[in-house]
Structures are given as structure tokens and as C-alpha cells.
Amino acid sequence: MLDQSRTPYADAVKAYGDHDLVRLNTPGHQVSSGAHSDLISYFGREILANDVQPFVDGIDYGTYPTPLDESLELAAAAWGARKTWFLTNGASKGNLMACLATRNLGEKIVVQRSVHSSVIDGLGLTGFDAEFVYPSVDKGLGIANGVTPESLEAAIERSGNPVAAYIVTPSYFGAVADVKALAEVAHAHNIPLIVDEAWGAHFGFHPEIPVNSIRLGADIVISSTHKLAGSLTQSAMLHLSESRFADTLEPLLDRAFKSLQSTSASALLTASLDIARKEIATRGATSISETLVAMQALRDGFNDAGRFIDIASHLMTYDDVVEIDPLRIALNTLIGGISGHEARSILFNEFGVHCEIATHSTIVLLVGAGVVPDVERIVNAFHQLPRHHDNTGHTLELPAAGERVSIVRDAYFAKTEIVDSKAAIGRVSADSVAAYPPGIPNLLPGERITAETVAFLQATIAAPYGHVRGGANPEMTAFRVVAH
Numbered sequence: 299m300l301d302q303s304r305t306p307y308a309d310a311v312k313a314y315g316d317h318d319l320v321r322l323n324t325p326g327h328q329v330s331s332g333a334h335s336d337l338i339s340y341f342g343r344e345i346l347a348n349d350v351q352p353f354v355d356g357i358d359y360g361t362y363p364t365p366l367d368e369s370l371e372l373a374a375a376a377w378g379a380r381k382t383w384f385l386t387n388g389a390s391k392g393n394l395m396a397c398l399a400t401r402n403l404g405e406k407i408v409v410q411r412s413v414h415s416s417v418i419d420g421l422g423l424t425g426f427d428a429e430f431v432y433p434s435v436d437k438g439l440g441i442a443n444g445v446t447p448e449s450l451e452a453a454i455e456r457s458g459n460p461v462a463a464y465i466v467t468p469s470y471f472g473a474v475a476d477v478k479a480l481a482e483v484a485h486a487h488n489i490p491l492i493v494d495e496a497w498g499a500h501f502g503f504h505p506e507i508p509v510n511s512i513r514l515g516a517d518i519v520i521s522s523t524h525k526l527a528g529s530l531t532q533s534a535m536l537h538l539s540e541s542r543f544a545d546t547l548e549p550l551l552d553r554a555f556k557s558l559q560s561t562s563a564s565a566l567l568t569a570s571l572d573i574a575r576k577e578i579a580t581r582g583a584t585s586i587s588e589t590l591v592a593m594q595a596l597r598d599g600f601n602d603a604g605r606f607i608d609i610a611s612h613l614m615t616y617d618d619v620v621e622i623d624p625l626r627i628a629l630n631t632l633i634g635g636i637s638g639h640e641a642r643s644i645l646f647n648e649f650g651v652h653c654e655i656a657t658h659s660t661i662v663l664l665v666g667a668g669v670v671p672d673v674e675r676i677v678n679a680f681h682q683l684p685r686h687h688d689n690t691g692h693t694l695e696l697p698a699a700g701e702r703v704s705i706v707r708d709a710y711f712a713k714t715e716i717v718d719s720k721a722a723i724g725r726v727s728a729d730s731v732a733a734y735p736p737g738i739p740n741l742l743p744g745e746r747i748t749a750e751t752v753a754f755l756q757a758t759i760a761a762p763y764g765h766v767r768g769g770a771n772p773e774m775t776a777f778r779v780v781a782h
């Protein structure tokens with residue numbers, strides 16, 4: 299048993315920062331108060347002093363185990379992994395890494411259609427021939443859920459000879475899929491299960507929150523530690539489980555990590571991973587209990603006032619949802635007479651309450667593991683929102699995916715042209731285009747553009763706070779398509 303109260307890497311960085319050094323290396327601010335007084339007054343001296351370049355003796359360089367090695371091992375132990383990589387370019391990098399690594403094993407892969415755009419980018423970079431497995435979709439609320447073991451099984455069979463199965467759980471709305479059963483399906487076909495667990499970095503650290511995917515049998519797990527587990531924005535981890543695939547996957551992941559890693563990975567982000575791991579591993583059981591009490595008070599507050607509906611029990615009616623992350627609440631706002639986008643905008647601008655995301659019909663708020671929010675302020679703000687309409691006739695349906703014409707890479711690198719939205723209908727998209735958040739592409743390179751998808755993206759952009767990522771122009775009046 300490793301001592302999870304230790305933070306070897308963060309301590310080594312701090313010792314370097316505290317040391318009286320003449321710095322003649324990068325970063326070029328060199329903690330100079332003469333040259334960089336603005337930087338110092340903005341960030342504070344200590345942050346700049348701890349902003350250390352990689353490959354420093356006694357931090358991440360030298361004989362094994364360096365403090366970095368020790369911290370990685372502590373993280374692997376905390377999440378139950380054989381090996382962990384610290385990522386300083388988000389879970390997005392973890393998804394690219396998993397794609398690059400597994401592409402060495404073959405050309406085909408099974409992928410949940412509602413994965414984050416970084417997985418689609420991974421398919422484009424690697425040239426994987428993906429067979430998509432479709433989650434259940436609540437069209438009215440605009441929400442994609444998980445996938446069932448049966449649909450994964452069918453997709454693996456359709457695919458022919460895939461080298462891995464790639465799923466995402468929990469969803470942006472907190473819906474958790476049956477990872478154990480999904481891993482059993484993948485393993486029965488002798489392929490590893492990759493789980494994008496970006497939203498579940500806190501899983502496994504409290505008996506009342508879901509168990510984390512590595513412990514449920516997944517083989518590669520991508521975890522956005524900065525999302526709910528408390529490290530700094532953009533810091534994340536990738537975990538590899540101890541399994542029959544590990545000996546093959548470990549060197550491939552190592553190589554992919556190096557290909558994608560900056561040679562100047564941030565020590566501040568890395569130290570934050572070390573400290574966040576210590577906090578959740580040593581105090582999570584207690585601190586998450588306090589968060590859970592607050593979450594229940596929030597749910598009670600919303601329920602008692604009766605205006606907005608918590609959609610958790612509705613999500614549980616889908617076959618591909620087995621649990622809900624209790625640290626997030628997704629509310630149906632339309633039922634309370636306001637769109638999710640508008641509610642989010644007013645809550646932020648007029649009440650100083652900044653929620654995670656909104657769709658046309660919902661708003662999602664989340665509370666970091668161990669954080670205790672001001673319940674009364676939040677519930678009061680929600681109930682002062684204006685009411686514009688009744689709850690009928692205002693839904694914005696999530697469009698079904700268009701026909702798939704080519705693999706992602708072929709369309710991405712094809713000769714392309716930009717056409718207006720009318721002319722785009724029926725053409726093959728060269729772009730990955732996603733209502734953001736949640737950043738799940740509504741249109742993939744290689745998919746035929748439908749009138750429904752164009753209408754959905756344009757309606758998304760027209761809504762207050764609506765944003766679409768990856769389009770040929772921000773107004774979504776133009777689309778990049780494969781040239782005839």
C-alpha cells in the first residue's frame with residue numbers, strides 16, 4: 299500500500315521554486331521582478347517560481363524512481379491502474395493517445411457515435427475505419443446517453459475485426475453506462491475496452507458515487523482530472539489497467555504519449571494532478587460526503603419549488619443508463635418556461651451563478667468533488683428566472699446522424715469546397731461540427747449532411763449563448779464539403 303498522503307512531484311517542484319537559483323534557462327520570465335513585474339503581480343511570485351521546465355534533476359530526471367515516477371505510481375494505485383500518464387493537454391490528448399496507440403494493432407475500431415470531438419480527431423489522424431455504435435437519444439431534450447452491451451456486441455460483429463471498442467461514460471448529463479458488462483463484451487471478442495471517463499475522474503472515491511471504469515474492467519481509461527477531481531484546467535490522466543492487453547498496450551501508449559507531449563509540459567499542471575490525487579485519495583471519502591449532502595439539498599430545493607424538473611430519474615429509464623453521477627444535476631428548464639441557453643446566460647450575467655452547460659431544453663450544474671456550494675443562493679437564482687412560455691412546442695430535436703459515406707480521414711483530407719447551407723444538404727461533410735458544449739459532433743467528416751442537422755446547428759447558434767464548434771463559419775450559413 300502506497301502512502302497517498304505524499305506528493306513527491308509537487309514537493310520537488312516547490313523545493314526547486316524555493317531554492318535560491320540564478321535561472322539561465324526557460325521559462326524566460328526567470329522570476330525576474332525587473333522584467334516581469336506585471337506577471338508577478340498577476341500570478342504571484344510563488345507560481346512563477348514553481349513554473350519549472352521539464353528534465354530537471356531531482357524532479358522528473360535522474361535515476362528511477364524520480365519524484366515524477368513516484369507520483370505517477372501513486373496515481374496509478376489510487377485509480378487501480380497498472381500505469382498512469384499525466385497529461386497537460388487535457389483528456390483531449392488522452393483520446394488522441396488512445397487512438398494512436400491502438401491504431402498500431404489494426405485498421406478497424408468500434409466507437410460510440412456520441413464521443414467527444416477529440417476522439418473523432420483521433421480517427422481522422424489515424425485513419426481508423428470506425429464502426430459506430432449508437433447510444434439511445436432523447437431527441438426532445440437533445441441528449442445522447444450510453445450504449446448497451448447488446449448494441450456494442452452487434453457493432454463489434456458488424457465491424458468485422460476491430461482492435462478495440464471505444465465508449466464514453468458518464469455522459470455530459472451524468473448518465474453512467476454499464477462498464478462492467480461492456481468490458482465483458484469487448485473481452486469476449488478479445489479486444490480491449492477504452493473508456494472516455496473524462497467526466498468521472500472522481501469516480502471510485504466514495505461508496506455513494508459510481509465505481510471508476512478501471513476497477514470495472516476497462517483497459518484504457520481517459521480521465522479529465524480537472525473536471526470534477528480538482529486539478530488545474532487542462533490537466534488530465536490516462537490509466538492502463540493490469541490486463542491481458544497491458545503488455546501490448548503499454549509501449550504503444552508510451553510512444554503515443556511522447557508523440558503528442560509538448561517538450562515543455564507544464565510543471566504547474568502536473569503538480570496540480572499530484573495534489574488533486576492526494577486530496578481525493580486521502581480525504582475524498584469524507585469531503586465527498588459533504589458534497590453529497592449539499593447536492594441532496596439542491597435537489598430538494600428544486601423539487602420543492604416544483605418549477606424545474608431534475609431529469610435523473612427520466613435518464614434512468616433508458617436501457618443504456620445504469621447509474622447517475624450524483625455530483626451533477628441536469629434540469630429540464632423548458633418545463634419551467636425558459637430555454638436552457640437563456641437560463642444559463644441570465645444566471646451568469648444577473649445572478650453570478652455560472653452553470654456548466656445548457657442545451658435548448660436543459661441546464662447542467664455540477665459540483666466538484668469535496669466542494670460545498672451555496673445551495674440557497676443557487677435555488678433562489680433559478681426561481682427568479684423569467685418565464686417566457688409554456689412548456690409545449692419549444693423543443694429542438696437532436697438530429698440523427700447522417701449516412702456515412704467514407705472514413706473520417708478520407709473526408710478530412712479530401713479536396714473540399716465551402717458551400718452555403720442550402721447547397722450543403724445531401725453533400726458529404728469534411729468537417730466535424732458540434733454544438734458546444736457538449737462537443738459531441740452532430741456532423742462528422744465523411745457523413746452526409748441532412749436538412750435536420752443544418753436546421754439544428756443553425757437553431758443552436760441562434761439561441762442566446764448557443765455555440766457551434768468546427769463549422770466553416772460561426773453563423774453556420776456555410777459548410778465545408780468534399781468536392782465533387
Ligand SMILES: Cc1ncc(COP(=O)(O)O)c(C=O)c1O
Binds near residue numbers: 387494
Ligand atoms: C467526454 C469528453 N471527453 C473528453 C473531453 C476533453 O476534455 P479536456 O477538456 O480535458 O481536453 C471532454 C470535454 O468536455 C468531454 O466531454
